[in-house]
Amino acid sequence: MIIKRYLIIILMLFFGSQLWAKEYTVSYLNSTRKDHLSVMEIEGRNFLNLYDLERIFDGSIKTDQKSQTIGLITFEKKCDFSFFNNWVRFGKHSYNLHDDIQVINGFFYVPDYFLNLCADKFFPDEVTLDDGSIIINFSSMQKYLIKTIVLDPGHGGKDPGAVGRIIGLKEKDIVLNIAKKVKAHLEKNLDVKVLLTRHDDRFVSLGDRTDFANKNQADIFVSIHCNAAYNTKANGSEVYYLSTAQTHEARAVEAMENEVIKFEDKESISRYTDLDFILYDMRQTEYLNESSELSEMCQKQLVNTLSTKNNGVRQANFYVLRGAFMPAVLVEVAYLSNKYEEKKLLSKDFQERAAKAIYTSIKQFINKYDKMN
Ligand SMILES: [Zn+2]
Known part of the structure; x- marks a missing residue:
């Protein structure tokens, strides 16, 4: 009876965890700061809220109605996303995100492949992806300085x-x-x-x-x-x-x-x-x-x-x-x-x-x- 009860609990934990929203843990090199990044599933694909990315990267967001783009400025560089398509522009090149940007209730969601681009191509010195966790390296942490x-x-x-x-x-x-x-x-x-x-x-x-x-x-x-x-x-x-x-x-x-x-x-x-x-x-x-x-x-x-x-x-x-x-x-x-x-x-x-x-x-x-x- 007791074994059965444990088995049920273990099964519940296992299947329960599948239902829990996926998220990345975020840590910062040389800092006690911790954060997490939620993943939003839309039609079976994973997306990240651009404002969450802005927060974890200490970035800023700028929209441009004329060119229909929304830019994430972080680590002193800019990634430009086009409204309603699957490209992100970084420097002189455009990169395929493999899914369209989504706009839901005024929030912009970008495909989670963007994180791979950050770690591999855009910010290899600042962003490391490691099995469900993101490690961010700010060379100088000045977030809370009020100047x-x-x-x-x-x-x-x-x-x-x-x-x-x-x-x-x-x-x-x-x-x-x-x-x-x-x-x-x-x-x-x-x-x-x-x-x-x-x-x-x-x-x-x-x-x-x-x-x-x-x-x-x-x-x-x-x-x-x-x-x-x-x-x-x-x-x-x-x-x-x-x-x-x-x-x-x-x-x-x-x-x-x-x-x-x-x-x-x-x-x-x-x-x-x-x-x-x-x-x-x-x-x-x-x-x-x-x-x-x-x-x-x-x-x-x-x-x-x-x-x-x-x-x-x-x-x-x-x-x-x-x-x-x-x-x-x-x-x-x-x-x-x-x-x-x-x-x-x-x-x-x-x-x-x-x-x-x-x-x-x-x-x-x-x-x-x-x-x-
Ligand atoms: Zn007044």
């Missing part, structure tokens, strides 16, 4: 943002002051490069803000705002990171911050709706953990330093965060629509403390990730 921070003072120019009801204070002016103070603190105390999406009272489209951060290879993106609500009693601080808005209030703030799109030209509006944007969305999910951590740190600092009401960390779907390929948060310092907070926001001391709080949370975040190196 560049982009601060984004919301609104500007023709877009004033929220306007206070009593003094008529404009959000665009307050957030610019705060952003400049955060920059000063960061530059004085940390070895980082700090860039602002605007230095003066000018209009910058939402897409240009994240494009700027991406082009400058920012490691953190912080968008700074003041809140407003129809309910004049609403007050307090909140920090957002990207997702589909979770609560009624979050949705209202999201609608308000996304309003700025009405000031933008047709061409940039269309940018928010094409395939690229779906891809942006997917990309950002990679940094959700980091973004959520930074939000928590920032929220805590803000309410402690400003003694504002703690409205908590929230998730919302802000356009300005969607295109950022890095941990990205949106800070609502306090409510301009509340007469007490409008008065506070006018004060240089309050602005200075808000800046200090944002700076301190960025410092905490950097310290945490520096320790992981």
Whole structure:
């Protein structure tokens, strides 16, 4: 009886393992970092999610609608896949992947033969395939070094943002002051490069803000705002990171911050709706953990330093965060629509403390990730 039971367990383990999704284990030479790469079976063939490859190779992805290609840039080289066919271009040559690229729910899947090409032809020094495992050799591991921070003072120019009801204070002016103070603190105390999406009272489209951060290879993106609500009693601080808005209030703030799109030209509006944007969305999910951590740190600092009401960390779907390929948060310092907070926001001391709080949370975040190196 006991033997029979063991036999059943062994058989279950054997057949069960056949049903389990196949995956590669991923390890990194001279590093404790570990990962895995899932294999997706489509009509009996094995495929790899391009975004998983991007993650394990510390790469980046760029799509080109015109040439209908999606490029994976890794180890300082580029592999270009054509949408909907079986070729990958590397340097001057094209290589047959033996199966067409698949697009499912906005994700690109490439035939797993691509891994063989990586190990044999494209990156023989960096990628080794060994019986179900992948060994990656980065000569210099710098993934978590935070070197560049982009601060984004919301609104500007023709877009004033929220306007206070009593003094008529404009959000665009307050957030610019705060952003400049955060920059000063960061530059004085940390070895980082700090860039602002605007230095003066000018209009910058939402897409240009994240494009700027991406082009400058920012490691953190912080968008700074003041809140407003129809309910004049609403007050307090909140920090957002990207997702589909979770609560009624979050949705209202999201609608308000996304309003700025009405000031933008047709061409940039269309940018928010094409395939690229779906891809942006997917990309950002990679940094959700980091973004959520930074939000928590920032929220805590803000309410402690400003003694504002703690409205908590929230998730919302802000356009300005969607295109950022890095941990990205949106800070609502306090409510301009509340007469007490409008008065506070006018004060240089309050602005200075808000800046200090944002700076301190960025410092905490950097310290945490520096320790992981
Ligand atoms: Zn705003």
